[in-house]
Amino acid sequence: MLHTNHAKHRMPVVTAVRLAAMYEDDRMLRSIRDLAPRPEEPLSVGEVIAQTPIGTKVPVTLFPTVGINRPGTDRWPVLIQGLEEIAHWVRTQAVPRLITGTEPPEPGLPMRYEISVGHEDERQAMSAGSTTSAGERHKKALAAASARGDLAEMISMIDGSPSEPQIARWLAQLNHEEVLERMSPLRMAFDYDPEVERHNFEVLKGCRDAALRFGDSDGPHEK
Known part of the structure; x- marks a missing residue:
């Protein structure tokens, strides 16, 4: 993702519904990765996503998702993945560089730490924080x-x-x-x-x- 000031202040941020994948229910898959990739583009009103003979019912499973337009491109990556990339960049690059003025130190900042209780040593509490992202x-x-x-x-x-x-x-x-x-x-x-x-x-x-x-x-x- 291009994390630029232009992209950050773009109004409005463009999002749209995408159909990430679909399959017929009577064709059991060994893995979601076995599905043929669909175009990384938003759905349009009236767009045909599947066809069957008249009178034939074919149960299918759909995987809709929300895509966000990547600035300056025709790509529409999944919104939650894009947000997670931004959060990772802010945590591992932006904030450490702004504070230290140097290369990001190790270990990196945690994703989160417990704030529902008080801590005598805030630094120690942060170092024990979770590295699991919200996504x-x-x-x-x-x-x-x-x-x-x-x-x-x-x-x-x-x-x-x-x-x-x-x-x-x-x-x-x-x-x-x-x-x-x-x-x-x-x-x-x-x-x-x-x-x-x-x-x-x-x-x-x-x-x-x-x-x-x-x-x-x-x-x-x-x-």
């Missing part, structure tokens, strides 16, 4: 929210599982990292594979048992 935290939060719903449904289908509301309560008290750790061992099966099925069953049994233990320690609930 990364947002992606993790979205992934965890999706995983909570999927896990609750899958665990509830196993014999001996507690009620889905109890499973949801167990998942709700886990942080995002813990939820994703529970989800990560599950393997994707593109065709019937007994080994994968057995593996996933054992993983979900472990989750079921953890939810049962949580229910026992959390007091009586509706079963």
Whole structure:
């Protein structure tokens, strides 16, 4: 991204909706990277994004996003990525150079640090700050929210599982990292594979048992 004064003071900043990717639901992908890249340009009103024969219904999954025009170009990178690039540049280059007048020192400034409590040593508090960006935290939060719903449904289908509301309560008290750790061992099966099925069953049994233990320690609930 071109971080110039001209770009910074441009009014208004131009943003538009883009369609980053799409695929037919009956064509399961091994990775989102398998999708053919779409043009990095905004959608126009009335634009045709797909065609099917008359009367034919084809379920598709769309990945809309918001793009921001890169100054002086026809490019429209994803807005959140552009903002993250700016935040990284300000943190690692602009602020350190303005303060020190030299090359940015190491270690660099953290992304954030805890300000909800007071600190006796502000420098030490900053040095212990997080290096995880807001964009990364947002992606993790979205992934965890999706995983909570999927896990609750899958665990509830196993014999001996507690009620889905109890499973949801167990998942709700886990942080995002813990939820994703529970989800990560599950393997994707593109065709019937007994080994994968057995593996996933054992993983979900472990989750079921953890939810049962949580229910026992959390007091009586509706079963």
